[in-house]
Amino acid sequence: MIKEFKEFIARGNVIELAVGLVMGQAFTAIVTALVDSIIMPLIVALTGQANVEKLTMEIGSASIKYGAFLQAIINFFLISIALFIVVKVINTLTKKNKPAPEDTPVKAPTVEEYLAEIRDLLAEKAEK
Template identity: 50%
Template structure:
């Protein structure tokens, strides 16, 4: 069982996934910092508040923290846009391999002819 576990961990997919998760976590922290320290103050110039997470709507005894939700939406949009740009750049530089052309009838007939000649020669 330990041997199977070592083989499982040694596969590239598991390691690639771990690296992807680590990069994703650090990327998310970077985007959250960007939103908190740069974008929120910019929006705050127009809204009048720098920290959007303080925005709440009180209905009865319930407090709706729509400012925190706005922060999450901004984070999501930035992350989605950056991922879109990364995928677009990667797709631009990744060359697609051309599939080999399917043999034509003439090529098949030539193969059959050559095989028949080989068989007759034996």
């Protein structure tokens, strides 16, 4: 059982998953810091209010806190936009560092070559 556990842990997929989780958590911290430290203060400067979380609606004796839902949607879009910008910058930087592939034209076979191939295949089939 210990041997099987060692094989399981040593698999590339498990290690890649662990690295991906750690990198994802670190990347989440970067995006959250970007949203909380840069984007949200800009929104506060423009609108005067940072969130709508405290908005509620009273229906009878029930209090519907729709502001929390709206704030979650706003946070989702802000984080999505920030993430898109960060990934776009990373893709642009990595694309610039890659050498451009050389354009080598692919030579398509001619009709004569196709016919010769068919002739050879028919000859092989006739010999069998």
